[in-house]
Amino acid sequence: MSTRSTEGGAAGGERRPRADVARNRARLLAAARELFAERGEEVSLPDVARAAGVGMGTAYRHFPTLGDLVEAAAEDRFAGILAHARALADGGGRDPVPDYLRHVGEVLEADRGLSAAVEALRGTPGSAPLGRTRAELEEAVGVLVEHSRRHGTVRPDLTVADIHLLAGAISATVRTGSGPWRRLLDLTVPGLRPDTGGHAAS
Amino acid sequence: MSTRSTEGGAAGGERRPRADVARNRARLLAAARELFAERGEEVSLPDVARAAGVGMGTAYRHFPTLGDLVEAAAEDRFAGILAHARALADGGGRDPVPDYLRHVGEVLEADRGLSAAVEALRGTPGSAPLGRTRAELEEAVGVLVEHSRRHGTVRPDLTVADIHLLAGAISATVRTGSGPWRRLLDLTVPGLRPDTGGHAAS
């Protein structure tokens, strides 16, 4: 079926974007990554447009809200965390949880600006970001917790939600630079061990 | 140099403010507390002025920046935490640290809006807030850690900075509502016990 190249055929669905459109998107994303890394949350869409060398209308067309741009910029970082979690799950180590948490901390630390930008857009209208990836991560981390429980390296009541809770705490510490997040990890991990949960403070 | 009564004498220093000035300040603070509690960080000085029933110029005169207002609004909360820490120190209990952390969580939880407002002003130009109170808190918490070490209820390498690190993590969890902060406490406290620090994850 020979169609005009721009308007996609009814069957295919995903029509290939025009070359300049794709290039603009790529430029915007590249500029956004740089700016987020440099200035974190204090970046506007016009800033990104200027840095990318495109009109601001174009920026708004590609990413209607700054949140969309942040999400796109953070996508592969999130995917990286997911990949690491899966690798740990497949590796079948006895005690993958500390490793996972450390990896999260390192990734967030590697680009604090982006971390701040991501955080700044929590609760912004229209931010249920990365739905599928999030679900996949949940599953992968679930496997880690399961493994650990079976090997007796963590307390039996530990859940996936707990790991996210800790990851969130580490994330906040990294972001605000309010302290050495590795120390937080050192203080926290021992509390995840078996037979520590029983005699909580009265 | 004989001066008019309004211009403070060289000796006394603290001159008493005019009645309406004091009243305006009180109104602004009351309005600010309400608004912070309701809407957290999305509050502007003109908002507060309107709610207080004073001109916005007056608001800017009393509190040149929103940060000053937040600081003033959060002052007694901070003082309350300090008082609690001192009470625990005087109480001489064997294991005051979990109690202290729980108290911090409860106070922050009681007014999340204010917590968010306080956090939103970290790193804003001119925010080395509550310098003296902060130093006093440091000292009080130091006593708690000291007591605990002596009683053997915490690991010997635990420091005041560690407690602030944990308090910050709890604070972030409370603020963002990203999870049950009490659970975070339960997961964390066991890791503070003695003989847990030695065999950290490789």
Place this chain on the structure above:
DNA sequence: ACCTGAACACCGTTCAAGT
């Protein structure tokens, strides 16, 4: 079909005029 940036709308801050 997409791009551009001037025009618009909005919100925080200042300061001239009033008490």
Place this chain on the structure above:
DNA sequence: ACCTGAACACCGTTCAAGT
């Protein structure tokens, strides 16, 4: 000496005109 709020400045978003 302090208060008020209209005027100003700034910044994010839209959309009419251009390619």
